[in-house]
Amino acid sequence: MDQHLFLFGGSPPFGRSHGKQFASLCNQRDGHVAIFCLNRKGWQSYMSKYQHILEEEGVTDFRYYLLEETTLINKEKITGMIICGGDTLSYHHYIVTKRVGEEIKQLFQEGVPIAGFSAGALICPAYCMVSPSDYNGEQRMILNGLGILQGYIIAAHYTKWNEKQNLIAVMTETKTEKGLGLDDEASVYLKNGQIESLEGKNVHIFE
Template sequence: MNKDSYLFLFGGNPSQEEASVAFAKKAGGAQAKIALLLIYRDGWQEYLPRYTKYWIEDGVKDKNIHVIISDQNGKIDYSYAKEVIQSSTGIFIGGGHTETYHAIYTSEPFKSLIQNKYNSGVPIAGNSAGALLSTTTVLLSPIDTNNEKAMIINGLGLLSNVLISVHYTKWNDAENLKKGLLKTGIKIGYGIDDQACLIFKNNKVHSYLGEEHVHILEIEE
């Protein structure tokens, strides 16, 4: 029988102490091996502590945090990535350009690797782009796309029958989320503020953490 599955969805800031510590503990605390999935950006190394600071303070060893990142041409060392993910006790998908994250991490081999780990009880977390891509159906805000138009695309499929919106209040994304629900026929959407984290346990809402809010939008039958 599989262990409980946990999914941590950060709305915009990956450096939320309570949520970061909760994820690290579920990943094994001092025994955790965390795979951090990112895409290349200038100065990415300087950005790492925003993810890792509270993990390390909670006892995760720096040597057991393994970064998977594309190079400047979008290429990934797949053999290294597969080894890291398969040995991980927690997976965190970072934030940045969502369409690039989508192109890399919702494709194979990553999609199956991540799904298999999630289904075996390894906690998965995502910030901003990483949170958006966790669902079967992904709604992108016009603010978040190259053509400045809302998009509906396929995600990792860890959660079904919900839509997620990130940077919800900051991006004033309520109307986009409502239109996405009506267009897809999905009945419930969650708008996650930058300083908030929505946690699912066994694909059901478990808790809300952070200094801001998770907004729930439901479409009536």
């Protein structure tokens, strides 16, 4: 099975090109797109930002998995997965360290596409870089990630958070050969771990 990963440097919506590509992959199966998010005030009204471009491309069925309350997911009915943005440490805790993360990883390996926005993108590699700007801390953190993307370190909000120094330092510390700095309105589509296309401004690639 081909594996499809869409990584976004900031908040939704999808860019038109990558939204169309993601929707096309989802529409090849019968079922729903799973949206994984935190249970925060007003989360319901925010979901339209993730959905509207996909809806224009024919995706009509969405199910919401509030991470604080989710222990198992119905894997047989999922056609695509969206991991929302927000507090990276919380997403790491509720996905990477829980059984849900293993289920997400299994679905991805079976060809179900994933779109990760900001925090959702950061947790995808083998190592998850948490910027001081992300949690109002003094030092960057390096945590184990989902591991669905090998050989890359991801930095979200790259220009806004001035992440170049952090990204290169974490690449060096983890002996990771490649880095992707994603600006807020930028995204990258990787197929089988290789970059297929870029969208928006700007994607910064380091090797």
